[in-house]
Amino acid sequence: ETGVTQSPTHLIKTRGQQVTLRCSSQSGHNTVSWYQQALGQGPQFIFQYYREEENGRGNFPPRFSGLQFPNYSSELNVNALELDDSALYLCASSSTGGPEGEKLFFGSGTQLSVL
């Protein structure tokens, strides 16, 4: 088990609503990456945060936004939810600048269902 924790584990929202997902990174890690995983697919990179700044972004619209806090925990916010946003949202922490900087440690994810 990694030390990455995500909350909530499951969430049900309706189309048009907004959602905030939370992630606590593993101790000693300074970078958080968020991924969306649709059923039967591989994780798709949303964005990464390092030192409280966005450090890279995948092909996701601006209604997907995030924050990283001084303690390196992070939030993923999604506005104007669409049915296709239903997926498992994974948070991964890593240690940029460390010897294993590119190795991602994943949490168990938040399963979001949009009705």
Add this chain to the structure above:
Amino acid sequence: GESVGLHLPTLSVQEGDNSIINCAYSNSASDYFIWYKQESGKGPQFIIDIRSNMDKRQGQRVTVLLNKTVKHLSLQIAATQPGDSAVYFCAENRGPGGSYIPTFGRGTSLIVHP
């Protein structure tokens, strides 16, 4: 589209057999690759990694082979056990256009029959 793809979506093996899971990548700028295992209801878990200056790396019961000429990775699991049943993903550290976006393939589901 995804820059990493897998040849077989499902692989069924008998307990005790060796398993080989293949992966093709398309971004020649990628210089670091990781295999992850994802069990039902969990996030991906690191198995083994390899840098592009190597062509083989061994772990406990697992071996990763890298062929940069044809941009191909494989994960070999020796003496496969029922606990190895999971979806396996390869990931490369570069995305489209050489961007620093860790990119995952679709995954291969490994089913181990006792």
